[in-house]
Amino acid sequence: MHLDPSEEIPLAGGDVTEGVVRVGDTVRRPIGEHSDQVHVVLRHLEASGFDGAPRLLGVDDRGREILTFVDGEVAGRPWPSWVGDLERGRSVARLLRRLDDAMLDLGLPDGATAGPRPEGSPEPVGPAPTFLGHRDITPENTVFRDGAAVALIDFDLTRPSSRVDEVVNLLQWWGGWQAPEDRDPAFDGVDVARRGRALVDAYGLDAADRAWLVPASISTAERSWFSMRDRAGRLGGGWARMWDDGVGDAIRRRELWLRGAAETLGSALA
Ligand SMILES: Nc1ncnc2c1ncn2[C@@H]1O[C@H](COP(=O)(O)OP(=O)(O)O)[C@@H](O)[C@H]1O
Ligand SMILES: [Mg+2]
Known part of the structure; x- marks a missing residue:
């Protein structure tokens, strides 16, 4: 070019x-x-x-x-069907593991913050944060080369995190852990419990952390509703557009689906 x-x-x-x-x-x-x-x-x-x-x-x-600029292939909207490829998802999980391992060395620097907790938002559930995680591992923020994830971009949502928080986010974007009616067509026909297991294995999460994934996913959905509403009000722009487009309702549907599927998801991960 x-x-x-x-x-x-x-x-x-x-x-x-x-x-x-x-x-x-x-x-x-x-x-x-x-x-x-x-x-x-x-x-x-x-x-x-x-x-x-x-x-x-x-x-x-x-x-x-x-x-x-990181050269490679990044998904736009609508997502390409390869977002649902298992091997791509596994490669994202392995990249995320390497990222988190690198970030663990830094720990939580003085002043590390997730920003103010919006009023009404419940306490987080799961292991305490020990490092600055990425927390926005969307297809639009992942660069691929030759079908494998090579880089994560857009660290705007980095915040104090546990491995569980990072994998909860991974499952949301690469595991199809959304309400079925909101799931992208890229995940058509995918068994999201088995997909979740494959991603968690590829990340290499230990047994104690695995047990937190479903409750932490439910709690994250609950808290996302408050944080998305807060960002829409405070920052406007794209955040307000997403809120007006009904992202809050989709988050509620995700929470409900997670609650209903909790046993199936939990036993697939165990
Ligand atoms: N460093 C980079 N290397 C390659 N592509 C990038 C880079 N930064 C951004 N992009 C491209 O620009 C898009 C938007 O940038 P991003 O930083 O993710 O902004 P936003 O906060 O709007 O999500 C990304 O989805 C990606 O396609
Ligand atoms: Mg982005």
């Missing part, structure tokens, strides 16, 4: 951040509410030699962060 090095090419695919562009081999992204925490994570990953995340190159003269 011949690129004018100064041309700004809009990058579609994200739901929320306005003005993400590619410039040559870099990506420019507006600074967001948790950019300092994101930058701590990206710098730590670079120092650890972890190769599955963009590098932070600095801030440009328009106050945007400069990241390396």
Whole structure:
């Protein structure tokens, strides 16, 4: 591809951040509410030699962060059918494991935060957070090469996490753990309990943590309803559009489905 090095090419695919562009081999992204925490994570990953995340190159003269562009294949909307491929999902799980292992070394730096807890949101369930996790492992945030996940991008939701929190998010996006009526067609015909087991095995979660996955998924759904409503009200933009499009109702349906399927899911994981 011949690129004018100064041309700004809009990058579609994200739901929320306005003005993400590619410039040559870099990506420019507006600074967001948790950019300092994101930058701590990206710098730590670079120092650890972890190769599955963009590098932070600095801030440009328009106050945007400069990241390396990671070459490869990223899903847009509508999702390509390969989002449902088991081998792709397993490769995401293995990449996430490597990411979390790299982040564990840093632990929780002073001031690490998930942001204010929205009013009415229940206490989280599961093991206490010990490191800064990614927590937004969507197809739009995963870069593939030759059918395998090679990088995670978009660390905007990084926050104090446990391995359980990370795998709960993985199951939501790559395991089809959504209410059946909201599940993407990419997961048509997929047994999501068995898919979940395969992803959890690929991540290598231990037995004690596995037992938390279903209750923590239910609790995460409950709390997401509050955090999505809070972001829609506070940040507007894409968050408000998602809320107006009914994401809150889909989150409630996910919670109900998880409660109803809890036994099936739990025994598949055990
Ligand atoms: N460093 C990067 N390398 C390659 N592609 C990127 C990079 N950053 C963003 N993109 C592309 O731009 C899209 C939107 O960027 P993202 O950072 O995920 O913003 P949003 O917060 O809107 O989700 C991504 O889905 C991806 O396709
Ligand atoms: Mg994104």
